[in-house]
Ligand SMILES: Nc1ncnc2c1ncn2[C@@H]1O[C@H](COP(=O)(O)OP(=O)(O)O)[C@@H](O)[C@H]1O
């Protein structure tokens with residue numbers, strides 16, 4: 001029997017479109033490394049804020065970036081970014097301060113460049129740890145990080161519905177404002193991707209659609225749940 005292929009699944013989409021929930025489920029179901037690149041941008045933002053490098057001071061930002069010692073730690077099937085050997089706690093990366101600033105720092109080309117190879121390198125992490133592939137979520141995964149990914153999904157949902165989901169999660173997050181800053185990259189990510197509008201779909205319906213495609217790539221019969 002032919003060995004199962006190593007697959008890369010890219011999930012792009014706006015805030016609260018369902019990226020994390022769907023990729024976590026796919027990771028569990030198919031034994032794929034789960035990589036939430038938003039958490040990477042959030043960790044770097046927390047570090048830039050902690051070290052007092054304002055987004056308007058490019059020289060200060062570059063100094064901090066040059067000094068970042070990035071590593072990866074696994075938490076179950078999820079890849080966690082280490083900065084100087086420390087995983088930035090969840091409470092810190094989901095703080096109001098980080099929510100406010102992350103889109104602005106993420107728009108700085110030098111910040112994106114600093115994370116490019118690190119993100120691509122997660123494929124090696126997945127291989128080294130015996131995963132069948134990886135599922136990576138973010139804003140530009142299918143367009144910039146892995147344009148040749150085996151599967152590229154773009155999750156869409158109405159902004160009001162996304163704001164409602166965030167509020168239900170108990171987060172103070174200006175989804176619409178971040179959308180405006182992030183929108184350029186979202187448009188690029190649409191090209192050639194399978195677009196799923198989740199506004200009127202349950203999370204389970206979204207996941208089933210994705211899972212059927214993943215199962216086909218892995219050469220498995222689709223599971224009936
Ligand atoms: N299709 C859906 N219908 C209803 N709620 C959803 C749907 N997709 C995701 N959610 C909920 O919306 C919230 C945000 O989802 P999440 O996966 O964290 O989005 P993202 O990673 O894109 O920011 C979560 O509470 C999740 O359970």
Ligand SMILES: Nc1ccn([C@H]2C[C@H](O)[C@@H](COP(=O)(O)OP(=O)(O)O)O2)c(=O)n1
Nearest residue numbers: 014015016037038041102103106138139140
């Ligand atoms: N690949 C990525 C991932 C996230 N970002 C930016 C864009 C977002 O405003 C922030 C936070 O991303 P995150 O996925 O945690 O945000 P949401 O869960 O979608 O609200 O990081 C990015 O520019 N590129």
